[in-house]
Amino acid sequence: MSTATEAAPEEVHESDEAHDDHDHGLSDFGYIKVALLLAVLTAAEVLIYFAPPGPLEVPLLLILMVVKFEIVVAYFMHLRFDNKLFTWMFVGGLVLAIAVYAAMGTSMVFWTDPAGCDLSPSPNC
């Protein structure tokens, strides 16, 4: 989560705010800054959609998606500040899902009949 780490706005330490007994996370202003960053990234995605930068369009959209995903999980869901076991439970499911469906996807795309009969039956099959 290096990207999210670099963008860390105003982390609150226990001594920073005497009235805040929440032992981790950001201040309210910090959360607002994170939300503004997410809004800017969303605007960038839409800009890329309407003015595609050639072959970079898909990679850029995927990178922005991953960055937004990480920021929400790290800051809004507090995973950056919480016990690592929570991270493992979530990332475990996420990695399993990506692995299983990537395997399924490749099997449907690469390991099909050359005539395309497995996925897209045609009159030739």
Next chain:
Amino acid sequence: MTDTPTTAGTAAAVEPAEGDEPQIAYPRTEWDDYEIIPPTTSLSNEKLTMWTFLGSDCLLFGALISTYLLLRNRKPLTGPEPLTAAELFDIPFTSVSSFVLLMSSLTMVLAVSSITRREMERCKLWLLTTAALGAVFIAGQVYEFTSFYREGLGYTVSISSSAFYTLTGFHGVHVSLGIIMLVTLWVMVNRGIIGPERAETIEIIGLYWHFVDIVWIVIFAVVYLIP
């Protein structure tokens, strides 16, 4: 633990009190010098359960997203090519919906932050705001589905449209359940059933709400924006 350790070398029956079950006295071992502590992670079981559920929900949405990606360009064998959802997308409209859902994540985290500072009125306000933003998102989705249907893209028009409606519909159901939970939380906070000492309850529902947000981040990019 009704067993009574003794210094005797072999098990022996202890004289039971009247009405009690007879007890067996086991030989004393070195373990009797230690206090028995139940195994624990020292973490909140409820929070761990929610994270486990969210991890498993990744598999559900992974299945729906990958199915849509595999089927979205599939054409029928005969007849005219039906409409696809991608031909009807209104990206500016969906971008606003995405922005609304993102901002609902902000208001949700502000609700959690408020209750940890014992600011109950502010917490209730943020909870209601989050539910309202979620309702705006759902209203947008209903509008989108209705306009697609009027354009001729029904659920059974093609396998591509079925995959699209199933994916976005499942997400919509998740958001709707989240709204119900948020309103329930608001009622419970309003009645004093949930106070600052149970802030974790709001945090756990917040985790669910943020999860539907990150799922939409993926759907918005992969389904709507990437050609």
